[in-house]
Amino acid sequence: MSDHRFAPGDRVRVLDLPKPGHVRTPHYIRQKLGRVTEYTGKVLNPEDLAYGRSSGPAVNGYRVVFDQSHVWPDYQGSPNDKLHIEVYEHWLEKA
Amino acid sequence: MPHDHPHDHEHGHKHDDADPHAPAPDFGDASSRWYEVASDVMRDMLIEQNVIAAREVRKQIELMESKTIQLGGKLIARAWVDPEFRKTLLKDGKAAAAALGIPVTEASLTVVEDTPQVRNVIVCTLCSCYPRSLLGQPPAWYRNKAYRSRVVREPRKVLAEFGSVVPENVELHVHDSNADLRFIVLPMRPAGTEKMSEAELAALVTRDSLIGVAPPRVSSTH
Numbered sequence: 041m042s043d044h045r046f047a048p049g050d051r052v053r054v055l056d057l058p059k060p061g062h063v064r065t066p067h068y069i070r071q072k073l074g075r076v077t078e079y080t081g082k083v084l085n086p087e088d089l090a091y092g093r094s095s096g097p098a099v100n101g102y103r104v105v106f107d108q109s110h111v112w113p114d115y116q117g118s119p120n121d122k123l124h125i126e127v128y129e130h131w132l133e134k135a
Numbered sequence: 136m137p138h139d140h141p142h143d144h145e146h147g148h149k150h151d152d153a154d155p156h157a158p159a160p161d162f163g164d165a166s167s168r169w170y171e172v173a174s175d176v177m178r179d180m181l182i183e184q185n186v187i188a189a190r191e192v193r194k195q196i197e198l199m200e201s202k203t204i205q206l207g208g209k210l211i212a213r214a215w216v217d218p219e220f221r222k223t224l225l226k227d228g229k230a231a232a233a234a235l236g237i238p239v240t241e242a243s244l245t246v247v248e249d250t251p252q253v254r255n256v257i258v259c260t261l262c263s264c265y266p267r268s269l270l271g272q273p274p275a276w277y278r279n280k281a282y283r284s285r286v287v288r289e290p291r292k293v294l295a296e297f298g299s300v301v302p303e304n305v306e307l308h309v310h311d312s313n314a315d316l317r318f319i320v321l322p323m324r325p326a327g328t329e330k331m332s333e334a335e336l337a338a339l340v341t342r343d344s345l346i347g348v349a350p351p352r353v354s355s356t357h
Contacts, residue, residue, distance in 0.1 A: 064261065064313050064314040065313070066260050066261055066311070066313060068260070068287065068288075069311075080243075080315070080316060083242065083314075083315045086314065086315075101314060101315060101316075103316070108290075108307075108309070111287075112288055115288075115289075116289060116291065116292070117289075117290070117291045117303075117307060118303055118304070118305070118306060118307065120306040121290070121291075121306055121307045121308070121309075122306065122307075122308045122309070123287060123308075123309050123311065124308060124309065124310045124311065125310075125311040125313055125314075126311075126312075126313055126314035126315060126316050127314075128314070
């Protein structure tokens with residue numbers, strides 16, 4: 041039984057959490073719509089590790105792909121250009 | 136240590152917490168001096184209290200700086216000549232490296248494949264994440280804010296500045312190494328290398344071709 045919420049192919053939106061500190065979700069990708077390409081497994085959350093909280097819990101990670109023309113409305117390039125980024129589960133919602 | 140960076144506030148401040156959305160200083164910026172000083176002080180205190188020894192710091196720096204592009208070249212050249220190895224490399228970069236006796240100490244190594252239809256380029260927009268145990272230290276430009284911010288937003292322009300124009304009919308994929316994964320690009324084997332040995336092929340692989348800003352070339356004028 042899988043304990044991760046998303047699977048490759050799922051459409052997702054990146055949340056804009058009001059979280060300070062050592063977050064790994066850059067601002068440019070927040071609230072953008074993408075597609076999960078890979079479940080990358082569980083890791084200890086860098087948002088906690090950076091402050092010495094190393095006892096977990098581990099969080100699920102995903103690779104998510106976005107259309108560059110969606111990420112940057114004024115994007116110059118091919119409409120098929122892509123942006124791939126890793127996002128932890130608590131930063132994602134189903135779209 | 137003298138405290139010589141320009142600032143307009145009193146000390147006792149919290150650089151990180153004051154404004155979570157403030158951009159981090161660029162490497163080499165005057166404001167990054169604060170972090171350099173903080174890191175020096177931290178190291179000195181740890182040594183003074185016998186938590187670490189100065190020779191351990193030195194040894195770690197020496198180890199980090201002993202890594203060269205040659206290890207990456209070996210991986211790529213083997214993938215060019217051995218289709219089975221290529222499959223393994225694309226599936227699990229760390230396992231493939233281990234099979235060649237190359238230890239990768241990062242949690243994982245993801246290898247992204249260039250094809251006639253797709254070009255790939257790697258960046259870490261948040262800092263300077265890079266497969267250091269395989270390739271050593273990243274180049275200075277990789278850590279600079281100009282590259283980190285521009286290559287996600289206008290990658291074709293940035294690659295053109297590196298001398299690499301990506302045709303409109305080729306998809307350009309940017310990989311932001313923002314979290315736990317580390318990346319290298321598996322470039323296409325250059326044309327005209329059919330008769331080359333694996334060692335000769337490995338010598339064609341450049342650092343910039345593994346980051347994806349410039350494909351490997353046969354001519355001596357990389």
